[in-house]
Amino acid sequence: MLAHAQASPTFDTARASALRNAPAPSASSLEGHLSRAPLRSFGAKEHVFTEGDPRANLYRLESGAVCLYKVMPDGRRQVLGFAYAGDLIGLGSSAEHQFNAQATKNSELRILPWSLAQRIARTDPEFGFKLYEAAAQELAAAHDLLLTTGQRTAMESLAAFLLAMARRGRRAKDGHTIIDLPMTRSDIGDFLGLTIETVSRTFTKLRQLKIIDLAQCTQVHVLDMDALEDLAQGEAG
Amino acid sequence: MLAHAQASPTFDTARASALRNAPAPSASSLEGHLSRAPLRSFGAKEHVFTEGDPRANLYRLESGAVCLYKVMPDGRRQVLGFAYAGDLIGLGSSAEHQFNAQATKNSELRILPWSLAQRIARTDPEFGFKLYEAAAQELAAAHDLLLTTGQRTAMESLAAFLLAMARRGRRAKDGHTIIDLPMTRSDIGDFLGLTIETVSRTFTKLRQLKIIDLAQCTQVHVLDMDALEDLAQGEAG
DNA sequence: CGAACCATTGACCACCTTCAATGCGAGTGG
DNA sequence: CCACTCGCATTGAAGGTGGTCAATGGTTCG
Numbered sequence: 006m007l008a009h010a011q012a013s014p015t016f017d018t019a020r021a022s023a024l025r026n027a028p029a030p031s032a033s034s035l036e037g038h039l040s041r042a043p044l045r046s047f048g049a050k051e052h053v054f055t056e057g058d059p060r061a062n063l064y065r066l067e068s069g070a071v072c073l074y075k076v077m078p079d080g081r082r083q084v085l086g087f088a089y090a091g092d093l094i095g096l097g098s099s100a101e102h103q104f105n106a107q108a109t110k111n112s113e114l115r116i117l118p119w120s121l122a123q124r125i126a127r128t129d130p131e132f133g134f135k136l137y138e139a140a141a142q143e144l145a146a147a148h149d150l151l152l153t154t155g156q157r158t159a160m161e162s163l164a165a166f167l168l169a170m171a172r173r174g175r176r177a178k179d180g181h182t183i184i185d186l187p188m189t190r191s192d193i194g195d196f197l198g199l200t201i202e203t204v205s206r207t208f209t210k211l212r213q214l215k216i217i218d219l220a221q222c223t224q225v226h227v228l229d230m231d232a233l234e235d236l237a238q239g240e241a242g
Numbered sequence: 243m244l245a246h247a248q249a250s251p252t253f254d255t256a257r258a259s260a261l262r263n264a265p266a267p268s269a270s271s272l273e274g275h276l277s278r279a280p281l282r283s284f285g286a287k288e289h290v291f292t293e294g295d296p297r298a299n300l301y302r303l304e305s306g307a308v309c310l311y312k313v314m315p316d317g318r319r320q321v322l323g324f325a326y327a328g329d330l331i332g333l334g335s336s337a338e339h340q341f342n343a344q345a346t347k348n349s350e351l352r353i354l355p356w357s358l359a360q361r362i363a364r365t366d367p368e369f370g371f372k373l374y375e376a377a378a379q380e381l382a383a384a385h386d387l388l389l390t391t392g393q394r395t396a397m398e399s400l401a402a403f404l405l406a407m408a409r410r411g412r413r414a415k416d417g418h419t420i421i422d423l424p425m426t427r428s429d430i431g432d433f434l435g436l437t438i439e440t441v442s443r444t445f446t447k448l449r450q451l452k453i454i455d456l457a458q459c460t461q462v463h464v465l466d467m468d469a470l471e472d473l474a475q476g477e478a479g
Numbered sequence: 480c481g482a483a484c485c486a487t488t489g490a491c492c493a494c495c496t497t498c499a500a501t502g503c504g505a506g507t508g509g
Numbered sequence: 510c511c512a513c514t515c516g517c518a519t520t521g522a523a524g525g526t527g528g529t530c531a532a533t534g535g536t537t538c539g
Contacts (some may be wrong), residue, residue: 075389079476083392085385098378104385126371133370134363140377141335147384148322148341152312154392155320155435198392203495205519222518239316427486440527442487459486
């Protein structure tokens with residue numbers, strides 16, 4: 006019998022936390038090169054790149070937030086994740102980007118041309134391995150999201166999502182956690198594979214269950230963290 | 243206005259094709275080390291590793307097929323992908339495996355301890371970059387699957403899945419493609435986020451629409467490839 | 480031959496979507 | 510200052526897609 010370890014509902018969209026968690030805090034080669042790379046600003050709603058663009062650069066988000074998504078011909082959208090400060094953007098193996106990256110607010114990114122990156126990778130053994138760790142981190146996040154879109158109900162999805170956001174926000178106040186949601190209901194819906202109406206209704210249900218409280222629609226107070234965790238794992242009715 | 247490039251319904255589960263497509267056919271370092279790594283056999287239904295196991299080894303599948311999946315506490319299962327000969331298994335950034343890998347038939351895998359891999363990566367610049375490319379390839383597959391589980395209908399999902407399988411099988415006969423499905427309806431369902439009943443019913447509908455024909459339940463004849471492609475992109479009723 | 484597993488089909492129903500109306504807040508211009 | 514608009518969130522009603530439960534048939538294996 007297979008020992009089913011708990012599937013952790015992390016959605017850890019921290020794309021380069023492998024980097025941040027590096028055992029050696031001495032500036033890694035990737036870190037070193039990136040910190041010297043030129044900085045560019047993007048306005049809210051501006052695209053860093055779109056699907057089909059040549060994959061010319063590796064980016065690191067310095068400030069702001071970026072939404073990664075795919076679209077179908079009829080406009081249906083799947084959000085793949087959100088990037089925050091410190092995250093690498095533009096990892097991939099093909100010649101062209103396979104998804105879109107759009108700043109959700111004013112953002113600053115460091116830009117490292119892939120041509121240069123490949124040159125570095127050829128001489129610096131650590132560099133390629135750092136890239137690998139960042140990609141593997143993203144892969145784990147994608148796998149977590151797959152569990153949600155494929156198996157979880159709307160309630161379970163939103164609970165798992167809120168837990169993941171709580172884990173990166175972690176602003177505690179008078180006992181219970183406060184979560185800031187720097188994205189719209191539409192972003193959340195397209196992330197979880199739900200409509201905005203379902204997202205909104207599920208927020209309402211969570212409020213009625215006294216599990217969360219909504220100060221504004223962008224700020225969630227977690228009243229019962231245990232219940233939220235049970236919900237995310239499908240252990241509640 | 244954003245130029246919406248066609249979202250390619252690939253599901254390219256070929257995990258290490260970055261490797262196979264390497265421009266230099268000269269044995270890469272990864273290739274070289276792996277070809278010298280010890281070989282181990284796994285019987286059908288045997289697990290290569292399970293979620294929570296220490297991530298001790300990097301594997302390459304030499305023959306057979308391996309199913310990668312996550313499970314929820316109540317038994318719901320999400321298949322993340324299928325690995326075939328040549329694919330790398332066991333990529334990740336955490337200390338423990340975050341999903342299960344189960345041989346679906348008798349399989350042989352080469353085993354390279356991560357401790358050794360990290361030592362190689364420290365000296366061989368190409369090695370880490372190859373790992374990165376393999377991880378990025380898997381990431382793209384996961385993103386494609388997300389589009390399916392998150393946005394596509396059952397019909398669209400199955401069409402996209404069949405197209406992806408056709409792309410890797412490609413056995414043509416008297417004009418139309420033949421697809422072999424080396425997995426059960428349950429595997430397909432858990433992959434696409436559907437139940438086996440829905441998968442079965444959707445196969446039946448595709449047959450009634452004269453888009454496919456089912457010789458056996460494991461062999462699909464594609465009668466109308468264009469219609470299948472339209473379906474996968476949501477461009478048909 | 481029986482057992483076990485898998486696939487198919489049917490009936491029913493629940494969850495989520497769709498369509499629609501309302502409310503709310505920010506930004507803009509009269 | 511206020512009316513207007515626009516975008517976003519919420520809520521309601523109706524409908525459909527896919528899930529659940531159940532029965533049947535086919536295939537493989539012991």
